[in-house]
Amino acid sequence: xxxxxxxxxxxxxxxxxxxxxxxxxxxxxxxxxxxxxxxxxxxxxxxxxxxxxxxxxxxxxxxxxxxxxxxxxxxxxxxxxxxxxxxxxxxxxxxxxxxxxxxxxxxxxxxxxxxxxxxxxxxxxxxxxxxxxxxxxxxxxxxxxxxxxxxxxxxxxxxxxxxxxxxxxxxxxxxxxxxxxxxxxxxxxxxxxxxxxxxxxxxxxxxxxxxxxxxxxxxxxxxxxxxxxxxxxxxxxxxxxxxxxxxxxxxxxxxxxxxxxxxxxxxxxxxxxxxxxxxxxxxxxxxxxxxxxxxxxxxxxxxxxxxxxxxxxxxxxxxxxxxxxxxxxxxxxxxxxxxxxxxxxxxxxxxxxxxxxxxxxxxxxxxxxxxxxxxxxxxxxxxxxxxxxxxxxxxxxxxxxxxxxxxxxxxxxxxxxxxxxxxxxxxxxxxxxxxxxxxxxxxxxxxxxxxxxxxxxxxxxxxxxxxxxxx
Amino acid sequence: xxxxxxxxxxxxxxxxxxxxxxxxxxxxxxxxxxxxxxxxxxxxxxxxxxxxxxxxxxxxxxxxxxxxxxxxxxxxxxxxxxxxxxxxxxxxxxxxxxxxxxxxxxxxxxxxxxxxxxxxxxxxxxxxxxxxxxxxxxxxxxxxxxxxxxxxxxxxxxxxxxxxxxxxxxxxxxxxxxxxxxxxxxxxxxxxxxxxxxxxxxxxxxxxxxxxxxxxxxxxxxxxxxxxxxxxxxxxxxxxxxxxxxxxxxxxxxxxxxxxxxxxxxxxx
Numbered sequence: 001x002x003x004x005x006x007x008x009x010x011x012x013x014x015x016x017x018x019x020x021x022x023x024x025x026x027x028x029x030x031x032x033x034x035x036x037x038x039x040x041x042x043x044x045x046x047x048x049x050x051x052x053x054x055x056x057x058x059x060x061x062x063x064x065x066x067x068x069x070x071x072x073x074x075x076x077x078x079x080x081x082x083x084x085x086x087x088x089x090x091x092x093x094x095x096x097x098x099x100x101x102x103x104x105x106x107x108x109x110x111x112x113x114x115x116x117x118x119x120x121x122x123x124x125x126x127x128x129x130x131x132x133x134x135x136x137x138x139x140x141x142x143x144x145x146x147x148x149x150x151x152x153x154x155x156x157x158x159x160x161x162x163x164x165x166x167x168x169x170x171x172x173x174x175x176x177x178x179x180x181x182x183x184x185x186x187x188x189x190x191x192x193x194x195x196x197x198x199x200x201x202x203x204x205x206x207x208x209x210x211x212x213x214x215x216x217x218x219x220x221x222x223x224x225x226x227x228x229x230x231x232x233x234x235x236x237x238x239x240x241x242x243x244x245x246x247x248x249x250x251x252x253x254x255x256x257x258x259x260x261x262x263x264x265x266x267x268x269x270x271x272x273x274x275x276x277x278x279x280x281x282x283x284x285x286x287x288x289x290x291x292x293x294x295x296x297x298x299x300x301x302x303x304x305x306x307x308x309x310x311x312x313x314x315x316x317x318x319x320x321x322x323x324x325x326x327x328x329x330x331x332x333x334x335x336x337x338x339x340x341x342x343x344x345x346x347x348x349x350x351x352x353x354x355x356x357x358x359x360x361x362x363x364x365x366x367x368x369x370x371x372x373x374x375x376x377x378x379x380x381x382x383x384x385x386x387x388x389x390x391x392x393x394x395x396x397x398x399x400x401x402x403x404x405x406x407x408x409x410x411x412x413x414x415x416x417x418x419x420x421x422x423x424x425x426x427x428x429x430x431x432x433x434x435x436x437x438x439x440x441x442x443x444x445x446x447x448x449x450x451x452x453x454x455x456x457x458x459x460x461x462x463x464x465x466x467x468x469x470x471x
Numbered sequence: 472x473x474x475x476x477x478x479x480x481x482x483x484x485x486x487x488x489x490x491x492x493x494x495x496x497x498x499x500x501x502x503x504x505x506x507x508x509x510x511x512x513x514x515x516x517x518x519x520x521x522x523x524x525x526x527x528x529x530x531x532x533x534x535x536x537x538x539x540x541x542x543x544x545x546x547x548x549x550x551x552x553x554x555x556x557x558x559x560x561x562x563x564x565x566x567x568x569x570x571x572x573x574x575x576x577x578x579x580x581x582x583x584x585x586x587x588x589x590x591x592x593x594x595x596x597x598x599x600x601x602x603x604x605x606x607x608x609x610x611x612x613x614x615x616x617x618x619x620x621x622x623x624x625x626x627x628x629x630x631x632x633x634x635x636x637x638x639x640x641x642x643x644x645x646x647x648x649x650x651x652x653x654x655x656x657x658x659x660x661x662x663x664x665x666x667x668x669x670x671x672x673x674x675x676x677x678x679x680x681x682x683x684x685x686x687x688x689x690x691x692x693x694x695x696x697x698x699x700x701x702x703x704x705x706x707x708x709x710x711x712x713x714x715x716x717x718x719x720x721x722x723x724x725x726x727x728x729x730x731x732x733x734x735x736x737x738x739x740x
Contacts, residue, residue: 101526104568118570125709128526129566251492252535254520282494282718293720294492294520297533301521 006149006409007421008072018073018469019412021186026070026412026419034069034414037179041067044175066462067172069179072411072424072444079190079468082145082153082428083438085337088328090141090430093160093315095331097137101127101311106330112323117314121368124276124311126283130300133206134434137309138316139271140199141430142166145338147409154341154406156425158324160316161308162273165443166429167231170195170238172465173441188470190440195429196238199271202433206305207268210255215268217241218258220249222274222290232273246274251294256304269305270295276310318367318401319345341406347398355402356393359386362402363453364393377453379405408453411464413446423447425455426466440468472554472700473508473738474663478547478674480717481732484725487539493517493719496659496706498530499551503562505703510549516540528565529706538723545717550738551703558697560679560687560704569681572654576710579646582627588612589647599688602653602680606690609644615693617672622711637676638711640692644678645710654681657714658689661703661735673733676714679707703735 009019045064074082099105100117101124107114117123142163144156173192177184200217207215221232223245236243248259249267257264272279278288283296298304314320322343325336344351346364355362364376376389393400410421428442444464445455455461482491497512499505512532520533536543575581581589592608595601616634626646629639641657648655655678662675677691677698689698698704708714721727 102566114568114570118568119573121574123571125526125567125571128571129524130526250490250535251520251533252537253518254533281720282492286712294494294533294535297494297521297523297531300525300531301523301533303521 005407005421005423006147006152008147008409008411008424011150018075018078018467021183022071022073022412025180025183025186031418037069038414040179041069041175044178045171048171065168065457066448067175068413068422068446068448068462068464069176070412070414070419071176071183071465071467072426072446073467073469075469076471079440081337082426083440085153085155086141086143086145086428086430086438087436088332088334088337089143089155089158089324090138090432090436092324092327092331093141093158094135094137094432096327097160097309097312097315098131098135099331100314101130101137106327109330111326111330112320116319116323120314120317120320122276122311122313122317124314126296126300127309127311132309133208133305136206136432138312139202139206139307139432140166141432142427143338143430145426145428146406147424147426148407149409153338155321155324155338156341157318157321158316159427160312161275163427163429164228164231164273165427166195167234168463169429169441169443169466170234172443172463176465187467190468190470192439192441195439196235198431198437198439199235200239200241202431202435202437203269203271203305203307205434206307208302208305210302211268216258216266217269217271218244218249218267220244220246220270220272220274220292222278226273228273241271246289246291249292249295251292251298254298254301254303256292256295256298267304269307271307276313279306279310318343318365319347321401341403344402346393346400346402351402352393352397355400356390359390359393361405363405364389364400364402367399367401373458375454377405380451380453405453408447411444411446413448413462413464415448415450420450422450423453423455424464441466472663473550473552474661474701474703475734475736475738476547476549476551476661476703477732477734478661479732480545481730482543482719482721483728483730484541484721484723485728486723486725487541488721488723488725490538491517491536491540491543491719491721493534493536493543493545493717495532495534495545495717496529496714497545497547497716498532498705499549500528500560500563500704500706502560502704504554504556504559504698504700506552508550508552510551511547513546515542515544515546517543526566527707528563540721541725543719543721553700553703555699557699558689559685560689563687569654569687572656572681572709573649573652574709575646575649576713578623578625578642578710578712579649580625580627581646581650582625584627584630585643585646586650588630588643589650592647598653598682599685601651602648602682602688602690605647605651605653605680606644606678606692607695609640609647609692610695613640613643613692615640637672637691637693641676641678642710644680644690644692648678648680655679656687656707657710658698658704658707659711659714659716660698660705661733662694663701663735663737673735674731675702676711677702701737 138160142159626642
């Protein structure tokens with residue numbers, strides 16, 4: 001089956017404008033020089049300590065995420081459209097969360113089935129009837145995008161809880177600038193290093209009304225054994241805020257306090273990188289040792305802001321995803337700038353019938369899955385794999401959605417043999433507080449295996465620096 | 472009826488603890504069947520934190536006690552005027568939609584014995600009637616007997632055993648109602664032990680089932696009735712843990728011993 005993939009650098013044999021200078025750059029680069037630079041990049045990453053954890057494969061779980069030096073480039077006009085689309089989505093998702101924990105107008109209006117929301121595992125009764133500061137639930141929205149043509153972008157999924165990976169966006173740029181300073185003189189590239197400051201300001205802007213003066217922001221991590229611990233400490237460093245674990249915090253008198261060498265210090269905003277279930281043993285899982293007992297009572301009575309708000313996950317569920325374009329129309333009165341991928345809900349009889357008959361052409365995912373685990377990429381699976389998956393799907397159809405296999409765009413990537421096209425996606429990080437902001441860039445993930453369409457780092461994916469060219 | 476409540480919960484520790492944090496749902500619900508005349512809640516030596524009304528309409532108050540401590544005492548005293556609404560939760564304001572109470576939890580999981588019991592009840596288009604029959608069936612299937620079940624007994628375990636206390640009756644009724652797609656939840660509260668001359672557990676629990684057109688209706692399968700003016704409703708949740716009037720944690724290595732003294736009496740007219 002010959003599928004035409006959109007190559008972001010070459011179109012009909014000619015170099016597309018945003019990549020013009022990179023063409024010269026690679027042409028002038030001798031192979032030994034490239035190998036030296038690649039080794040240098042790897043050494044830098046090792047020194048900085050960026051690793052990620054892969055579980056279930058044995059061996060040392062901490063791996064170095066492969067970095068590809070060939071940048072991925074967007075023009076200013078391409079980016080403006082993406083930016084509009086991502087911000088639009090982030091606003092609609094937040095409006096949805098505020099609505100479903102309030103009056104549920106979108107459900108009353110019959111635009112989204114009530115069961116999908118109120119019987120969703122991620123729907124949090126403890127959040128019902130509470131309006132967080134500025135009405136914002138999801139303060140960092142990671143939107144996963146893929147491209148299939150010059151003007152065709154699709155949203156694969158939304159991440160409203162605690163999307164990770166932004167440290168790679170920052171590190172990839174840092175390392176590229178150190179290794180290839182000339183490239184950054186020849187190309188006018190929008191900076192991304194304002195992200196930590198923007199994140200800090202966004203979090204400070206949602207401090208509770210009870211907070212007088214400059215809000216104290218902290219990052220709450222589950223600890224060093226978490227696969228994203230590096231990112232937690234990295235962001236805390238760059239933002240100039242404390243990185244804390246549950247045991248460093250306690251509640252008293254309607255506020256949250258941080259133990260410091262100078263005595264307790266009040267905390268106003270918690271950027272938590274732990275799941276809802278572990279936040280507070282008095283409200284959620286009683287056996288959780290990671291959270292802060294009594295935290296939810298303080299939160300609900302307006303003594304502290306938790307980012308993202310507990311219960312935000314109901315907006316980024318793969319079954320709710322289908323309805324995001326409807327949310328955009330309903331809450332914003334706008335047409336969606338970015339398209340959704342057509343999605344079949346296996347819980348629906350008609351959809352399931354189609355999916356079962358077309359498994360070899362489809363991508364099937366678990367509704368609550370992530371990280372590329374437990375999914376089937378039909379066109380790249382053996383018939384045994386497909387049959388095995390079919391059994392699991394039929395045993396619990398409501399747990400799966402299916403999508404067509406998209407012809408993901410490729411960008412040139414350094415491989416052993418030289419330069420070759422590899423498939424990519426993009427995750428920009430939209431910040432929502434007093435304002436909705438997006439730094440011009442994001443995390444480009446690349447499927448390093450030839451022909452592979454799975455970009456997850458746990459499945460052999462790498463990362464690239466992502467450029468937005470200034471005008 | 473006017474009911475006087477005196478409820479003291481004492482946690483004793485055999486070693487000093489660093490401190491304690493509690494989340495209390497110890498306040499009579501606001502609905503047409505209850506009017507609070509007087510109500511005081513206090514954690515001895517504690518500091519009251521935030522207070523709010525949650526999405527289910529329950530008032531919640533956070534407390535903390537600084538250590539070192541070997542004892543935490545929670546005192547409730549008050550007077551409530553009650554009316555018999557035949558179990559109806561009329562005039563109760565809440566934001567969580569009934570449909571959110573269809574999800575099963577560990578103690579209310581619909582094991583085959585519960586599904587069988589729920590399906591053994593003759594189907595009825597009259598949902599109120601159906602709910603009554605479910606409550607009767609649960610009351611008949613689980614004989615009241617204290618001491619045979621414990622806090623973590625599941626509905627299915629109690630039903631298999633055929634014995635239990637009000638918590639087991641409530642869990643079993645909730646599980647059966649959900650099997651029939653009726654939203655159901657756990658309610659904790661008090662029951663006057665003296666007004667009818669029969670001894671009851673004064674710290675009581677029952678179930679509420681959502682009946683379309685009527686709203687939430689209480690069913691006390693343990694006593695084969697609907698809550699009336701002998702009952703005081705405090706809080707609700709998916710199961711006993713979620714509806715617990717006191718959720719707390721004490722930090723330290725001490726072993727906890729719990730003592731509860733509850734008296735709920737009708738005031739002399």
